[in-house]
Amino acid sequence: MEKETLFIAFSTQKGGVGKTAFTVLMSSYLHYVQGLKVAIIDCDYPQHSIFEMRQRDMEQVMKDNYYKQMAYQQFTSLKRKAYSVVSSRPENAISKAEEIIEQAQIQPNIIFFDLPGTLNSKGVVKTLGGMDYIFAPVSADRVVLESTLKFASLLNENLVSVGKGNIKGLHLIWNMVDGREKNELYQVYEDIIGELGLNILKTFVPDTKRFRRELTTKHKPVFRSTLFPAHKSLLKGSNIDVLAKEILETIKLQ
Structure with a gap:
């Protein structure tokens, strides 16, 4: 019996x-490098x-032709096509995911959802309630931290803690970490996060411009793409591979 697809x-x-970025990077890494079958529902309406x-x-x-050859080599070596990217409104996202599962010859291991950045958008709260796991990126910027903690606390209090919806885990992720900042600062923030009853992953993702590297006519190594995984030369030091391992352990696919 096939394992149930995780949302x-x-x-x-x-x-910002x-x-x-995490949705694309994780999808491409897990699908093209780790061999999992992945799909994306882009319900970040309207963009x-x-x-x-x-x-x-x-x-x-x-x-x-350069990228065409890359795609051909990847397809023949992996013997798998690119993962599906389907657009949807937030309120229709779960039904779109169910269609993907129903029509797939091989059931996806994971379907990632990219949602609007506000709980006030129609259908967002309902769709979030249908997730198995939610990961909330956060930085040490005070405004970002306060906004994300408020967001995570609302979900935790209204969905996770009371058993509404399907959510098995809600975890924060440190992103845009400046290596020059003292670890003590993050420990203080993590103590606050713990006091709120929230969880945060151990992996720190650094602040780096490589996250913007997409396909260009200059044929530089690509980092963010829906057709290729992050290039090995750029993956090193990004902690995306380390984060992927921790996420797989968290969702029990490792």
């Missing part, structure tokens, strides 16, 4: 903290930035 969201109500990224990636591959 996972990197979610927060503070923009990395929820969309649908991941769905548009897939379109850009496809256009770049189709018109550029």
